[in-house]
Amino acid sequence: MKSVTENNQAFWYDEQLLKEPVEKAFDAEYWQQAGKVIGSATGRGTTWFVQTSTIAAALRHYRRGGLFGKLVADSYWFAGWEKTRCYQELQLLKVLREAGVNVPKPIAARATRIGLTYRADLLSEKIANARDLVAILAEAPLSAEMYKKIGQQIRKMHNAQVNHTDLNIHNILIDDQQQVWIIDFDKCYQQSGEDWKQGNLERLKRSFVKEVEKSGIIWCEKDFESLIQS
Incomplete structure (x- = not known):
């Protein structure tokens, strides 16, 4: 898993699974303009299903639930890049796959720091059918x-x-x-x-x-x- 930190952003991604520019991979509009959006699902926010050049993927922006989520929709306290929710979920998926559990392949994650807080996104395998x-x-x-x-x-x-x-x-x-x-x-x-x-x-x-x-x-x-x- 490659790691890149620049300015206020950190990216982690599997170079074998993500051939597109990692800086654009978390932008739903990028996939829409490329005609690569293959569906969506609505929960706390919209999960976009996109077709990368190697794999069908689910793009999710991290959002809070509950009452607090109505006040602070998608910001989390920053305590270091490796403590971000997207990094930790990416790593956990890797551990589970190595243990033989059927979970989505981890593809990429992004954390964006804004002062004392951060926002996060995750790109993981879309389970087919x-x-x-x-x-x-x-x-x-x-x-x-x-x-x-x-x-x-x-x-x-x-x-x-x-x-x-x-x-x-x-x-x-x-x-x-x-x-x-x-x-x-x-x-x-x-x-x-x-x-x-x-x-x-x-x-x-x-x-x-x-x-x-x-x-x-x-x-x-x-x-x-x-x-x-x-």
């Missing part, structure tokens, strides 16, 4: 075998001592090859010990229960037993 568990379970139940595959990916993540602090069913995808993927590692980190792993699973279970009530997904307690017994 994949949908999250909410979309899938809204249409049909999953087999016990698929729940075991989900559990196996979570176990690999936990064996790498990575705490996914927002593990929910929007952040678990299944592609058209029946492969399970875990996404969105903002604010996640490596942590020693074992106790917190059960907390990850309990959070995930709550998200299943919540979406049964909210979206009417097809799920029951027995499905979760298949997941944790994998």
Whole structure:
């Protein structure tokens, strides 16, 4: 992963995956003018899906959620380049891929310092032909075998001592090859010990229960037993 720091910006990028100028790669308008925008998704902000010369990618600008996010939308306290959220997520994706977890390839990150604060962006692989568990379970139940595959990916993540602090069913995808993927590692980190792993699973279970009530997904307690017994 190459690192470049100039003036008030720092860039980190994989030269094999990003052939475009790194200074322009985080500008949605650059991709639009090149006719390379292939889609978008809306959450806290807009995630742009773009086709680089080597890989389909997701371009995300870091934004705050909750009440504080309404006051300070996208600024974070600067405590050093390697403590920026984009750098840490980029590095965590690298660790997870090396551990054999199905997560997006890290492509590039940018942090821009403004006085005592910074803003950040991340470019990572777009998982092809994949949908999250909410979309899938809204249409049909999953087999016990698929729940075991989900559990196996979570176990690999936990064996790498990575705490996914927002593990929910929007952040678990299944592609058209029946492969399970875990996404969105903002604010996640490596942590020693074992106790917190059960907390990850309990959070995930709550998200299943919540979406049964909210979206009417097809799920029951027995499905979760298949997941944790994998």
